[in-house]
Amino acid sequence: GGERKKLPPVHLWNPEFCGDIDMRIAADGTWFYMGTPIGRPALVQLFSTILRKDPERFVLVTPVERVGVKVDDAPFLGVELQRAQDQRGQVLRLRTNVEDWVEIDADHPLRFAEGASEGLKPYVLVRDKLEALVKRALFYDLVDWGEVRNVDGEDMFGVASAGEFFPMARAAEVEGWAAA
Known part of the structure; x- marks a missing residue:
């Protein structure tokens, strides 16, 4: 229940896996790209809508690509x-x-x-x-x-x-x- 943003249908997308990217979600919720915190909350929110947990890893997924990201604890x-x-x-x-x-x-x-x-x-x-x-x-x-x-x-x-x-x-x- 509750307010829900309209989320992309990531569960329907199955593009090729394109490898891991240097993105990490720290245990305190901070998102890092290439070791640097992503300072724009709107960008983090956007990425969060295309995050998915596949059996072997967390991924960011679009209709055309799927890349692995590291999650230290929970996303x-x-x-x-x-x-x-x-x-x-x-x-x-x-x-x-x-x-x-x-x-x-x-x-x-x-x-x-x-x-x-x-x-x-x-x-x-x-x-x-x-x-x-x-x-x-x-x-x-x-x-x-x-x-x-x-x-x-x-x-x-x-x-x-x-x-x-x-x-x-x-x-x-x-x-x-x-x-x-």
Whole structure:
């Protein structure tokens, strides 16, 4: 749900693979070309609309060519969370660094992965296998808005949004998180 830019039909395009280009998306959401940050947000937004995740790599794709790009973590960064209530209960919406808004729901699930040093890292599926890493500051909002529910006979701490429940960790593991 939410506002959606009209996106090119990249899932329909299957041009020849033309090799990798020196483009990288850093974990903090910064896009680099030949080692230099791309300073124009409009250009980054344009590139983001032709980004696709193929089985073997991330690519920028047009009707006539497909080039590989390096993605350090997730291609997008979640930079703002909005919280509302409707008939489904709590509803969370996430804005990405490229100005996409997505409602966290069954089509745009929230998942938590174990980070190397930073503990749990939350990700939201934005579209077509492309995820946003939710900024660390927003992770604490998710914890604040979390609750314990029984999932398959086990008490799990997680976050509800749009009628779905997204488990974060076993409830016993998070005792004391709120106090920290």
